[in-house]
Amino acid sequence: MALLALWVVALLAIAVVNTSAQGVLDKDLDYLLLGLQKNKYQIWEDGRRTPIEYGPNSTYFEWWYFDGVADDGTTIVYAVYTAQPYGTNRPVVSIQITSPQGQTVGALKQFSFSDGSWGTSYANAKVGKNYFRSTGGLDTYQLFCDPASMDGYGVNLTLKANLQSWRPATGHMGIFVGGPYFAWFVAVPEGEVTGTFTLPGGIQKTFKGTGYHDHNWGNVNMAVLLEHWWWGRGKANGKVMISAYLTGSVLSGYLKGPLLFVADADTKNILVSEYGTDNVTVALAPKITHPDPSYPRTTIDGGVKFTSSKGYVVNMNSGSPLLLSVNLNSTIPAILSITGLDKLLNIHPWYTRFASQPTLKYPNGTTLSGIGTLEYYELVW
Numbered sequence: 152m153a154l155l156a157l158w159v160v161a162l163l164a165i166a167v168v169n170t171s172a173q174g175v176l177d178k179d180l181d182y183l184l185l186g187l188q189k190n191k192y193q194i195w196e197d198g199r200r201t202p203i204e205y206g207p208n209s210t211y212f213e214w215w216y217f218d219g220v221a222d223d224g225t226t227i228v229y230a231v232y233t234a235q236p237y238g239t240n241r242p243v244v245s246i247q248i249t250s251p252q253g254q255t256v257g258a259l260k261q262f263s264f265s266d267g268s269w270g271t272s273y274a275n276a277k278v279g280k281n282y283f284r285s286t287g288g289l290d291t292y293q294l295f296c297d298p299a300s301m302d303g304y305g306v307n308l309t310l311k312a313n314l315q316s317w318r319p320a321t322g323h324m325g326i327f328v329g330g331p332y333f334a335w336f337v338a339v340p341e342g343e344v345t346g347t348f349t350l351p352g353g354i355q356k357t358f359k360g361t362g363y364h365d366h367n368w369g370n371v372n373m374a375v376l377l378e379h380w381w382w383g384r385g386k387a388n389g390k391v392m393i394s395a396y397l398t399g400s401v402l403s404g405y406l407k408g409p410l411l412f413v414a415d416a417d418t419k420n421i422l423v424s425e426y427g428t429d430n431v432t433v434a435l436a437p438k439i440t441h442p443d444p445s446y447p448r449t450t451i452d453g454g455v456k457f458t459s460s461k462g463y464v465v466n467m468n469s470g471s472p473l474l475l476s477v478n479l480n481s482t483i484p485a486i487l488s489i490t491g492l493d494k495l496l497n498i499h500p501w502y503t504r505f506a507s508q509p510t511l512k513y514p515n516g517t518t519l520s521g522i523g524t525l526e527y528y529e530l531v532w
């Protein structure tokens with residue numbers, strides 16, 4: 152508890168000390184302490200980064216995420232988690248397959264602690280027979296979801312990077328190295344995806360398209376650090392866009408953390424790599440009705456527009472089609488629901504994912520439109 156109090160004080164300091172970087176650890180000393188280099192990425196950065204700790208009190212979490220869109224519009228999201236929900240020590244494998252018509256099917260399975268094994272020198276997250284594995288540094292990955300343990304849903308996909316990895320500075324958000332943090336590493340900003348996916352009944356289909364893989368981890372319940380975030384990615388005429396707009400928790404004074412990455416997958420040129428409100432301006436589009444009638448707040452922002460200091464504008468629209476809408480109320484700490492404080496404070500953690508049709512506007516006004524995904528993750532309210 153004393154440690155927690157210390158952390159809270161540290162978090163409060165984020166808003167005061169670190170406002171220009173918006174909580175992103177980006178000092179030379181931060182790189183040194185974390186063993187990271189600027190604009191250079193090491194294979195172990197995608198290996199397991201948190202200690203393997205068993206027990207109800209483990210504070211670590213980590214996941215490897217992939218999403219891909221096939222040429223025919225089929226979308227697949229596949230992820231492997233070390234512990235989900237937070238604090239359970241139960242590894243999770245999750246898969247969602249959305250048809251070109253917009254219908255999502257899939258499975259989310261909790262496994263036992265002993266079913267998980269984790270590589271630290273490269274990505275090799277294995278849970279039961281399911282895995283998320285690097286087979287060639289940060290360039291090639293093999294993703295396997297075993298239909299026998301996942302209600303008949305499966306994938307066997309190869310992801311080959313078209314761009315080198317990326318992170319905003321050290322990718323660590325917090326106040327100092329060793330304090331509470333949330334970290335992010337975009338191992339594959341964009342790559343080519345080939346392989347197969349399986350539907351119940353053993354129906355196997357081929358998949359060929361564009362994909363993305365990132366990796367998140369941390370040492371404290373994310374809701375302590377973050378209130379909500381928008382995150383989106385897409386591709387337009389060979390240009391890759393990754394954007395996020397994080398809002399810190401009440402403890403950080405709702406600190407805003409925008410970031411934007413734009414790169415050319417053909418020439419490999421990075422056009423934008425910026426973070427912080429000094430560099431990236433964000434505007435939310437007027438609210439629309441949330442397509443899920445059970446969504447507690449009825450309306451949601453119609454999209455997010457990111458303008459970089461270099462004049463590039465990325466616009467990610469929300470709304471249609473809806474890929475996923477999940478009530479996360481099981482993550483509400485029991486103490487809040489028992490005392491009724493969750494109702495009083497109107498706490499409704501929720502996860503929404505849309506297919507998006509993002510646009511990229513060049514400083515000279517030329518505008519490209521493409522395809523992508525956009526998520527709104529409400530950790531607290």
Ligand SMILES: *[C@@H]1O[C@H](CO)[C@@H](O)[C@H](O)[C@H]1NC(C)=O
Nearest residue numbers: 152204205206207208209240
């Ligand atoms: C978890 O924490 C509780 C409360 O501090 C303690 O009683 C318990 O022994 C801990 N469990 C483990 C496995 O460390």
Ligand SMILES: *[C@@H]1O[C@H](CO)[C@@H](O)[C@H](O)[C@H]1NC(C)=O
Nearest residue numbers: 293295306307308309346347
């Ligand atoms: C998965 O795909 C790889 C590469 O195409 C292939 O070598 C492997 O046999 C496949 N695995 C299964 C279980 O089908």
Ligand SMILES: *[C@@H]1O[C@H](CO)[C@@H](O)[C@H](O)[C@H]1NC(C)=O
Nearest residue numbers: 171172424425426427429430
């Ligand atoms: C963001 O803005 C700050 C303050 O103007 C600047 O020092 C920093 O280099 C910028 N960083 C990036 C990655 O754009």
Ligand SMILES: *[C@@H]1O[C@H](CO)[C@@H](O)[C@H](O)[C@H]1NC(C)=O
Nearest residue numbers: 445478479480481483488493
């Ligand atoms: C979560 O939401 C479901 C569906 O609205 C409801 O039945 C359940 O009681 C809620 N649980 C908590 C802990 O609020």
Ligand SMILES: *[C@@H]1O[C@H](CO)[C@@H](O)[C@H](O)[C@H]1NC(C)=O
Nearest residue numbers: 422512513514515516517518
């Ligand atoms: C704007 O810039 C892009 C990228 O350099 C270029 O491809 C395009 O032709 C330019 N458009 C105009 C109208 O100059």
